[in-house]
Amino acid sequence: MEKTFITLLNQVFHESLESDSRVLLFGLGVGDVGAVFGSTANLQSDFGPERVFEIPLSENAVTGMALGLAMQGFRPVMMHQRADFSFTSAEQIINQIAKTSYMSGDVYKTPIVLRMIVGRGWGQGPTHAQSPHAIFAHVPGLRVVAPATPMDAYYLMKQSIASEDPVIFIEHRWLHQTIEKFILNEKIPDFSEARIMKLGKDLTLISLSYGVIECIKIAEVLSEFNLNIEVINLRSIQPWDKNTVLRSIEKTKKAMLLDTGHLEFGLTGEVSSTIYSELFGVLSKPILRFALPMEPTPSSASLALNHYPTIENMLNEIKSHFGFDYDLKKAIGVFNKKFPYKSKHRDQPDVGVIGPF
Amino acid sequence: MNHEILTLIEKEFDVNNLKIKMFLNLQLIRSIELLISEKYIDQIFRCPVHLSIGQEAIAVGVSLNLKLEDKVISTHRSHAHYISKGGDLLKMFAELIGSPLGCCKGRGGSMHLLDKSVGFMGSVPIVGSSLPIATGLALAEKLLNSKLIVVAYVGDAALETGAFYESLNLIALKKLPVLVILEDNEYSTYSKKSVRWADCKNVRETIEGMGIHYKNESGDDVEKVYSQVGNMISYVRNNKPCLLHLNTFRRYEHCGPNLDDNLGYRQPDEIDNYKSRDPIEILRNKILTSRMISELQLDRLVKQVNVYVEDTFIKVLKLNKDFLAQFEMLD
Numbered sequence: 287m288e289k290t291f292i293t294l295l296n297q298v299f300h301e302s303l304e305s306d307s308r309v310l311l312f313g314l315g316v317g318d319v320g321a322v323f324g325s326t327a328n329l330q331s332d333f334g335p336e337r338v339f340e341i342p343l344s345e346n347a348v349t350g351m352a353l354g355l356a357m358q359g360f361r362p363v364m365m366h367q368r369a370d371f372s373f374t375s376a377e378q379i380i381n382q383i384a385k386t387s388y389m390s391g392d393v394y395k396t397p398i399v400l401r402m403i404v405g406r407g408w409g410q411g412p413t414h415a416q417s418p419h420a421i422f423a424h425v426p427g428l429r430v431v432a433p434a435t436p437m438d439a440y441y442l443m444k445q446s447i448a449s450e451d452p453v454i455f456i457e458h459r460w461l462h463q464t465i466e467k468f469i470l471n472e473k474i475p476d477f478s479e480a481r482i483m484k485l486g487k488d489l490t491l492i493s494l495s496y497g498v499i500e501c502i503k504i505a506e507v508l509s510e511f512n513l514n515i516e517v518i519n520l521r522s523i524q525p526w527d528k529n530t531v532l533r534s535i536e537k538t539k540k541a542m543l544l545d546t547g548h549l550e551f552g553l554t555g556e557v558s559s560t561i562y563s564e565l566f567g568v569l570s571k572p573i574l575r576f577a578l579p580m581e582p583t584p585s586s587a588s589l590a591l592n593h594y595p596t597i598e599n600m601l602n603e604i605k606s607h608f609g610f611d612y613d614l615k616k617a618i619g620v621f622n623k624k625f626p627y628k629s630k631h632r633d634q635p636d637v638g639v640i641g642p643f
Numbered sequence: 644m645n646h647e648i649l650t651l652i653e654k655e656f657d658v659n660n661l662k663i664k665m666f667l668n669l670q671l672i673r674s675i676e677l678l679i680s681e682k683y684i685d686q687i688f689r690c691p692v693h694l695s696i697g698q699e700a701i702a703v704g705v706s707l708n709l710k711l712e713d714k715v716i717s718t719h720r721s722h723a724h725y726i727s728k729g730g731d732l733l734k735m736f737a738e739l740i741g742s743p744l745g746c747c748k749g750r751g752g753s754m755h756l757l758d759k760s761v762g763f764m765g766s767v768p769i770v771g772s773s774l775p776i777a778t779g780l781a782l783a784e785k786l787l788n789s790k791l792i793v794v795a796y797v798g799d800a801a802l803e804t805g806a807f808y809e810s811l812n813l814i815a816l817k818k819l820p821v822l823v824i825l826e827d828n829e830y831s832t833y834s835k836k837s838v839r840w841a842d843c844k845n846v847r848e849t850i851e852g853m854g855i856h857y858k859n860e861s862g863d864d865v866e867k868v869y870s871q872v873g874n875m876i877s878y879v880r881n882n883k884p885c886l887l888h889l890n891t892f893r894r895y896e897h898c899g900p901n902l903d904d905n906l907g908y909r910q911p912d913e914i915d916n917y918k919s920r921d922p923i924e925i926l927r928n929k930i931l932t933s934r935m936i937s938e939l940q941l942d943r944l945v946k947q948v949n950v951y952v953e954d955t956f957i958k959v960l961k962l963n964k965d966f967l968a969q970f971e972m973l974d
Contacts, residue, residue, distance in 0.1 A: 310786075336786065342816060347775040347809030354779020357764060360786070362779075377806070381769050382776065389755050390765065391748030 289468045291433075291461045294440040295325045299363070302447045303333045309447060310355060311338045312348070313365030313401070322365055323403070323462055349375035352398050353383050361397045361447060369402035369456065370413045383452045384427030395450040399443070404458045404495070404546065406594070407633035411585030419494065420545075420552040422454040423524035430524040431477075432456040432546075434498035436466040438481065438521055445477040456523070458496040458546065460635035480527035482534070486514035489608060490534040492557060493544040494520045500597060501544055507601065507621045511612040523553065531557065532564050539570040540608055544595065545577035552577060574607045576600055587633045597621055645671060645729060648951050656944060661707070662930055663944075665865045668703040669923050670945055672723045674952040675732065679722075679739065682956070683900035687967070688739040690752035695723035697894035700922035701826055702727040704868025705794060708876050712762055714784070714793045716777045719754045719768035720826075720893075724796055729761035732952070736959040742966050744959075770831075771804030773797060774823070778810050781819035785882065792820040792879045800831035802846065803839055808853070814884045815854035822872070822879045823855070823886040826862065828893040833908045850886050862889030863920045866929070892917050 289297070302309045311329060313322065317340040321327040330338040341348045345366070352362040366372045372379065379400065387396050404417040423430045429451050433439040439457070446453040475481065483498060484505050491501040498519040505515035516534050520526055535541050541561060543554040554575040561573060576595040584590050601617050604610060627636045648671055649658050656663055676694045683692070695702065702723035709715070709728065717724040725735060731746065738745025739753050747755050754768035764780060767773040777795035784791045801807045802825075814821045825846075829836060850857040856878055860871045868889060875885040894917055896903035904914050918924070931938055960967065 342809070342812055344809035344813060346806050347778060347813050350772065350775020350806065350810070351779035351782060351813060354776040354781070355783050356779070357776070358780055358783030358787075360783055377769060377772060378775060382767065382772060386765070389747055389751045390757055391746070391750055393747075393757065393759050394765075 287468050288465045289436055291436040291439050291464050291466075292324045294436045294468065295443060296327055296329075298440050298443045298447075299326065299329055300332065302363075302444065303329065303337060306361065306447075308359060308361045309337070309363065310360055311363045311365075312341050313367075314341060314343065314371075315367055316340060316365065322367060323459075326365075345371055345375040346378055349378035349400070350382060352400075353378060353386060353396065356396045356398045357386070357394050363399040363401060363447060365401040365403075367403055368414050369404050369418050370416050372400060372402050372418070379422070379428070379452075379454075380425050384425045387451070388427055396452045397447075397450050398452040399446045399449075399455055400452070401443075401455040401457060404456060406458070406460055406496070407587070407590060407635070408631075409585045409587065409633075410583065412582035415583040417456060417458070417495070417546040419454070419456045419523045420547050420556075423553070423556075427452070428524060429453040429522070430456065431522050432458075432495040433521065434461065434483075434493075434495055434519045436464060437468065438519070440468070441475055442477075442521060445474070449477065456495060460496050461499070463635065464499070475521075478522040478525045478527060480530040481519040481521055482530065483517040483519050484515065486516035487538055488513045488515060489540045489542060489604070490516045490518060490531070490538045491542050491544065492518045492520065492531055493546075494523060494553065495546050497544040497546050500600075503597060503621065503625050504600060504604070506624060507597075507617055508604075508610075508612065510620050511610075511617065513610060513612070526557070528560055528564075532561065535561055535565055536568060539568060541569070542574040542600075542604060543576065544600070545575075547577060548580055549575065549577035550580055571608050574603060576603075587631065590633055645726060645732065647732075648948065651951055652944065652947055656936070656940075660935070661869075662866075662926065662933075662935065664707065665703055665869070666923075666926050666930060666941070667944065667948065668707070668727050669699045669865060669926060670948045671952070672699045672702065672726050673923055674945075674949050675726060675735075676722060678952055678956055680895070680900040687960070688753075689741050689970075690739060690754070691898050692722075692739070692753045692900060693720040693898050694895045694900070695720055695893075697917060697921065698826060698828060698862065698891045699723050700865035700868050700925075701824060701862045701889050701891060704865045705822075705824055705872050707869055708872045709762070709794065710791065712789075713791050714762045714764050714780050715796070716764050716773045716780065716793065717756070717766040717796045718770070718773055718798060719766065720798070721754065721756045721766035725756040725758065725763055725766070728758070728763045730756065730758040730763050732955050733959055733962075734758065736956055737963060740959065740963060740967065742959075742963045744962060770798065771801040771806035774801065774810035775806050777821055777823075778813050778817075778819060781814070781821045782817060784820055785817070790880060792822060792876065794822045794824060796824045796826060798831070799825065799827040799829065799836065800839070801825070802849075803831075811850070811853045811855055811886075818882045819884055820879050820882050821884045822875055823884075824872075825886060825888045826891055827888060828891050830893065830897070830909075832897045833906070835908075846888060850888075856883055856885040857888065858885070859888040859890070862891035863922055864925050865922055866926070892920060894921075
């Protein structure tokens with residue numbers, strides 16, 4: 287059966303609350319009519335307002351409260367409708383949650399999930415569209431995961447709630463209505479394992495979250511030109527699956543990285559550095575990196591169009607950088623034909639109009 | 644309450660007598676911190692220390708009201724809170740020298756003391772940040788229907804943080820069993836309140852206005868603190884959160900082993916005043932006036948406490964001989 291990202295998150299919350307009485311779920315909007323974009327629908331009525339509850343607009347104190355609960359054996363899941371809001375609780379996340387287990391000499395486990403939704407488009411602008419995976423991945427003591435598909439969301443959330451470490455769960459708003467066949471694997475994928483979305487031999491594309499969807503599209507387009515592109519969905523950012531990435535590049539000898547965060551001091555720099563150190567001499571071309579420029583994300587739709595890497599642009603740069611022999615105009619034509627934009631506007635996700643965002 | 648010291652003196656003293664128990668606790672904390680102060684120059688305690696000398700009556704008056712299972716969360720100035728709740732002295736000394744035998748395996752130091760076995764859940768040296776965590780500890784107790792309470796110590800500068808007000812709102816909203824102990828020593832490092840608070844700031848109205856029961860009391864007389872805390876705890880156990888505002892003084896420098904009277908940020912008359920406010924002196928005079936034990940006996944009690952503290956310190960040095968040798972600190 288095919289299910290959306292949001293439906294599967296709702297399902298995994300339901301399953302976790304049902305199977306473990308220590309799980310608590312709270313955040314702004316969990317009990318209201320919007321139900322955090324539908325992801326928390328019916329949870330409060332099914333599990334009661336003691337376990338699923340609305341919070342005052344005090345993210346810092348509530349994040350500390352999550353820590354106190356975890357220190358007493360509960361498994362809190364706290365959510366932010368925008369990742370940007372979590373910065374008001376940076377003190378509790380970085381100074382307290384990330385360090386409590388270590389600093390207590392392992393007396394405490396800190397099974398806390400901080401779910402953060404990343405906005406994009408439709409005027410989200412500077413303070414509603416940031417993807418802070420690199421910021422939190424920089425802090426020892428935090429796990430960071432970023433699902434790209436509904437099944438990723440299901441497994442990663444399940445494992446995040448079961449984890450004894452604090453997990454930052456980065457979730458792109460544009461993935462919410464994506465669909466994937468729901469198959470319960472007998473073998474649950476390892477929590478920190480990357481997922482190879484498509485096998486190939488000519489080039490490795492590495493990305494996370496919504497970027498993976500764009501990489502898959504690029505690979506699909508280029509397959510029409512006899513290029514076999516491998517696509518790696520990192521899933522876990524901290525720790526990240528070096529082995530899968532390096533094995534792939536040993537084979538393809540070429541790598542492109544696409545980040546949903548900013549370029550400098552971020553994921554693409556970190557991953558590149560490891561590839562260059564471990565596979566020095568193996569690469570046939572320098573690594574190609576795409577990420578957001580070092581400017582805040584603009585609100586204006588027209589300015590935002592130039593802020594995010596476009597598939598047309600990436601197809602162009604891939605061709606010239608790696609010296610592939612395809613006709614750019616034809617490739618863009620294939621892209622538009624294969625993936626017609628269902629939304630009227632480019633600053634809305636192409637799965638149909640479901641705004642506001 | 645430290646049980647080792649109780650065992651050591653119970654033959655000679657009536658340890659069930661509340662005054663004796665209070666004096667013993669006050670003196671124990673004082674002796675520990677005077678030893679830290681004295682040995683600090685030897686570079687054995689290799690971390691910042693925030694001494695509680697002058698403020699001990701608060702920790703003792705609070706802790707003697709608590710059950711072992713009641714939870715406490717403290718601040719950067721945590722020694723007195725830790726010891727009075729029954730924290731392990733050997734593990735505390737070990738932590739202060741950075742040893743893996745310390746209560747945080749040497750990862751925390753003086754500012755992160757914890758002893759979960761006695762309900763001392765931890766110390767948070769970011770001002771104001773202990774309170775959000777206390778909120779979660781208390782919500783857990785409420786969800787578990789344990790009837791246990793959480794004590795959160797904060798200093799006066801916490802009233803300048805957002806975390807403080809966010810937490811009080813949550814505590815009142817959820818009717819959590821939290822007793823906030825506000826240790827008001829007037830200074831944030833060297834800064835008096837006059838550069839931090841508006842003249843018209845009214846703490847009582849602020850706290851009561853947020854739905855928290857409030858009392859203000861002197862923090863110098865351990866008996867007064869004890870009885871006021873006792874009153875408040877009966878509310879807190881019924882999920883009526885309270886804040887007890889205690890006026891106190893920090894005799895030593897903000898951070899470090901020394902007096903800092905020479906710096907001049909505290910006026911000489913203010914410093915003179917501290918002598919008459921010393922919690923140990925106040926209780927000592929009360930005990931001697933009541934003639935329950937003689938001055939000679941009381942001095943012997945002090946001596947025994949000093950011997951216990953000294954012996955524990957020597958034991959820690961011996962246990963950590965190899966550890967300390969790494970840094971060539973023992974000749």
